[in-house]
Amino acid sequence: MSGQTRDFAPISSPRPRESPLALGVRRILRARSSRAALVVLGIIVLAGALAPLIAPYDPAAQPDIVALKDLPPSLAHPFGTDPYSRDVLSRVIYGARLSLLIGVLATLVSLTLGVAYGAIAGYAGGLVDALMMRVLDAFLSIPRLLLLIGVLVAWPRLSIAALVLFLGFTGWFGLSRIVRGQVLALKHAEFITAARALGASRRRILWRHLLPNLVSPIVVAATLGVAHVVVLEAGLSYLGIGVPQPQASWGNIIQDGADQVAALWWMSLFPGLFIVFTVMTLNILGEALRDAYERRS
Amino acid sequence: MTATTPPLVSIRDLRTWFHTEGGVARAVDGVSFDIGAGETVGIVGESGCGKSVTALSILRLIQPPGRIEPGSRIEFEGRDIVTLGDEEIRDIRGNRISMIFQEPMSALNPVFTVGDQVAEVARVHADMSRKEAWNRAVEMLALTGIPDAETRARQYPHQLSGGMRQRVLIAMALMMKPALVIADEPTTALDVTIQAQILELLVELQKRIGTSILMITHDLGVIAETTSRVIVMYAGEVVEQADVDELFAKPHHPYTEGLMHSMPHIGHDQERLNVIPGTVPAPTDWPAGCRFRERCPYSWDLCEREHPPLYQVGVAHVSRCHLAIEPERRNHPHPPLVVEEGVAAA
Amino acid sequence: MLRYLARRLGQAAVIVAIVATITFALIHLAPGDPFSAVMDNPNVSERVRATLRAQYGLDRPLPEQFVRYVNQLAHGEMGWSFSHDRPVQAVLATALPNTLLLMAIALVGSFGLGILIALIQVARRGSTTDHTLSAISLFFFSMPDFWLAILALLAFTYWVPLFPVGGAVDPVMHEYMGLGARIVDRLWHLALPALTLTVLAAPTVARFQRAALLDVLPADYIRTARLKGLTEREILRRHALRNALLPIISLVGLSFPALLTGAFFIEKIFAWPGMGLAIVNAIGTRDYPLVVGGVILGSIMVTLGSILADLLYVWADPRLRAN
Numbered sequence: 027m028s029g030q031t032r033d034f035a036p037i038s039s040p041r042p043r044e045s046p047l048a049l050g051v052r053r054i055l056r057a058r059s060s061r062a063a064l065v066v067l068g069i070i071v072l073a074g075a076l077a078p079l080i081a082p083y084d085p086a087a088q089p090d091i092v093a094l095k096d097l098p099p100s101l102a103h104p105f106g107t108d109p110y111s112r113d114v115l116s117r118v119i120y121g122a123r124l125s126l127l128i129g130v131l132a133t134l135v136s137l138t139l140g141v142a143y144g145a146i147a148g149y150a151g152g153l154v155d156a157l158m159m160r161v162l163d164a165f166l167s168i169p170r171l172l173l174l175i176g177v178l179v180a181w182p183r184l185s186i187a188a189l190v191l192f193l194g195f196t197g198w199f200g201l202s203r204i205v206r207g208q209v210l211a212l213k214h215a216e217f218i219t220a221a222r223a224l225g226a227s228r229r230r231i232l233w234r235h236l237l238p239n240l241v242s243p244i245v246v247a248a249t250l251g252v253a254h255v256v257v258l259e260a261g262l263s264y265l266g267i268g269v270p271q272p273q274a275s276w277g278n279i280i281q282d283g284a285d286q287v288a289a290l291w292w293m294s295l296f297p298g299l300f301i302v303f304t305v306m307t308l309n310i311l312g313e314a315l316r317d318a319y320e321r322r323s
Numbered sequence: 324m325t326a327t328t329p330p331l332v333s334i335r336d337l338r339t340w341f342h343t344e345g346g347v348a349r350a351v352d353g354v355s356f357d358i359g360a361g362e363t364v365g366i367v368g369e370s371g372c373g374k375s376v377t378a379l380s381i382l383r384l385i386q387p388p389g390r391i392e393p394g395s396r397i398e399f400e401g402r403d404i405v406t407l408g409d410e411e412i413r414d415i416r417g418n419r420i421s422m423i424f425q426e427p428m429s430a431l432n433p434v435f436t437v438g439d440q441v442a443e444v445a446r447v448h449a450d451m452s453r454k455e456a457w458n459r460a461v462e463m464l465a466l467t468g469i470p471d472a473e474t475r476a477r478q479y480p481h482q483l484s485g486g487m488r489q490r491v492l493i494a495m496a497l498m499m500k501p502a503l504v505i506a507d508e509p510t511t512a513l514d515v516t517i518q519a520q521i522l523e524l525l526v527e528l529q530k531r532i533g534t535s536i537l538m539i540t541h542d543l544g545v546i547a548e549t550t551s552r553v554i555v556m557y558a559g560e561v562v563e564q565a566d567v568d569e570l571f572a573k574p575h576h577p578y579t580e581g582l583m584h585s586m587p588h589i590g591h592d593q594e595r596l597n598v599i600p601g602t603v604p605a606p607t608d609w610p611a612g613c614r615f616r617e618r619c620p621y622s623w624d625l626c627e628r629e630h631p632p633l634y635q636v637g638v639a640h641v642s643r644c645h646l647a648i649e650p651e652r653r654n655h656p657h658p659p660l661v662v663e664e665g666v667a668a669a
Numbered sequence: 670m671l672r673y674l675a676r677r678l679g680q681a682a683v684i685v686a687i688v689a690t691i692t693f694a695l696i697h698l699a700p701g702d703p704f705s706a707v708m709d710n711p712n713v714s715e716r717v718r719a720t721l722r723a724q725y726g727l728d729r730p731l732p733e734q735f736v737r738y739v740n741q742l743a744h745g746e747m748g749w750s751f752s753h754d755r756p757v758q759a760v761l762a763t764a765l766p767n768t769l770l771l772m773a774i775a776l777v778g779s780f781g782l783g784i785l786i787a788l789i790q791v792a793r794r795g796s797t798t799d800h801t802l803s804a805i806s807l808f809f810f811s812m813p814d815f816w817l818a819i820l821a822l823l824a825f826t827y828w829v830p831l832f833p834v835g836g837a838v839d840p841v842m843h844e845y846m847g848l849g850a851r852i853v854d855r856l857w858h859l860a861l862p863a864l865t866l867t868v869l870a871a872p873t874v875a876r877f878q879r880a881a882l883l884d885v886l887p888a889d890y891i892r893t894a895r896l897k898g899l900t901e902r903e904i905l906r907r908h909a910l911r912n913a914l915l916p917i918i919s920l921v922g923l924s925f926p927a928l929l930t931g932a933f934f935i936e937k938i939f940a941w942p943g944m945g946l947a948i949v950n951a952i953g954t955r956d957y958p959l960v961v962g963g964v965i966l967g968s969i970m971v972t973l974g975s976i977l978a979d980l981l982y983v984w985a986d987p988r989l990r991a992n
Binding site: 161164165167168169170171172173175176177179180253257260261264265266280287291294295298301302303306309 | 680683684687688691692695696698807808810811812813814815816819820822823827926927929930933934937948949951952953955957960961963964967968971972975
């Protein structure tokens, strides 16, 4: 039956060769769920980007540590205040900025490492490849959070830059496997045209053929990667080894309220909701992109 | 077709259309024929002519975006299959009408034993216990010529060869002694030597159990060996229907002619295979007039203007070709239009 | 099968060796002395400092320290936890069973729940039910583990006091309870953490299983089942599911890391005395040997878990079992 209906699929004209970017954008715009996700994510990103302009208060300001601390949500403070009398809404908005920035930068680091490692392993082949893959397996066997805890406890009082680097250093494993697979496939295909390949141009062929095939998995990995890092950073900040105080990140805010979690429920609820929506939208977009690229191949 | 006994299955104006984004594909476009009790009827045609879709329609196995269009009728044992409820159609499947496909490799569930899968038919339709159903399954497997059936029944599909798997599927199809077995290219995926065995088996079992067989194939050899009456399909339509001997002796429709002509014969000196030039038109876009016109060596202007009906051209022999009314045109063949107009030949 | 197991265990040993090397590098690449928190802390007793110095050979050349380290690991010694004033392996050994209990229940629960949700979704694919369940699945999937735990704690221990606030047993009364009451007490304390972890892990299973089922449905043998006159529900549950369960088994191995890290947060928030709580507390006290021990133990668990899952897969697929 599956054979039969396939015979009757409409014979459409061959699709014009479009860039992966255009393909992805088109797919996202086509479905209602991904359009909505794009809008919501856009709002959050915009809020973070424009934080200095839209935050009602200075996120670090502690105006009245006696009278204005621990206030539940009100009109003056829609998300309440924290034990240091800081406005939680402002901190959440600045938190968007920081958490997303960390997410994007860390993912960039991961992508670079992942592509490099995978490409080298695939290109080198043989013993080098086998060894690199074993090391990769070892890294994969350590849960990412655990690895980060191990690293971050050894380096107390980390700067945000260092945090970004460490987050990036722990997130490239999956992508490198995919890249390695692509490189291997290409190497074998390349041997078929070995007659035409001259010594130096092999590298160029790899470059010219490799990158286009890599764009799709990279874009998908990037989108989903940012989501992972946002959650991870929140968790680490909650444990006290993420973003250092008094900077505002979503995880930090929750940690500030951790001692009195029932009394200061707004400190857990609102940052958490922002995390959930950011991650949800990133996931929806990532899946939509994966959909788009899989169908094309 | 004797007019005395009512046919087992009576299909009238069957239209199965697929409503896709690219248009409506009219896979089966007004097909009518009968199948008598105990008869073996063959449907022959190339891929895409609609023969498999016809078979699937009989058992209402068409899934969206495909649909049996209203107005189609499939009469079986006094009821119209097209309008039956879900539970009633399930009652027929595997029980009164069963089907065998061409892919024995993948038609069996890899995680259940062969015996379990055959026995399942009896557990669904008869109220048998596990043991009774199993015993009957083993009997059936032995009947289809599987040696050491008791042991084989406990094995998994991947442990059996292709030919044996097809026997299993035949056993499955015959478990409830159905009135009709639809065989869709049952031997295409098998080795030539096994093909002959399977066909023999089908013929023998048919005689023993008395079921009718609807044999769907593109292979004229199979038609010659097993069927008593043949239906030729092209582009979603019946283009010729006759008793098998008559069809081979006096094919009327140019397509049937072409099919016969393209069969290579052992013993004949032939350097090139004869092919029918051109390809089947797209099912979303059947041409008006005769659908075979562009590939036909006899066509003329009438063929473009009028879609030919089924003409009576002999005893129990119909053909959808205007040559029935202007037979002398057969003496003046010309290169088919596809070749003339430079469209790529097949 | 036995040869396969031996091979996998061999690979696992290599992996653990590499992990040990990585953790050793971590210990010594850190700025200053990772034990400076201990060594420079005037409150730490001389006994502890001497033990550490002897164990790690802190004044010996690096290669020698590495050999010592590996040697100790091979004997199951992971150093000294000064925050507990006990060997690390002792601390972890006491805590591990509690974490395993939590993970085991969550594993079974999340797979049961996830498969159930997937079946409902596929039986009604394309309907509102399907889309709603997908959305809910995604919502829970996107939650940070600790956030759901906090919300669960707020909702079911504070606002609606159904469950105890934390711990594994009642801190006061447990000793005085009879056997039956003690079991109930344990279960009552186990319920919310286990449920939370289950709900956190279920969406992944549901999404995977749904995709696996949809992959299987167009198969030829499903068509054969339909031809036999089975109902769609029977086809789904008997023929499709059995095949779609196979890829899920590999998910069992893959979900160990997530279950473990989830357990960390859950244990912290519910004060469940498992490995996670021990390590999270070790972060606060900078008890580095304990943290490192936890990392090694965690990766051993994950590796063994994936071997287990692979064995399960080979057992479950008749096509592989014959070989």
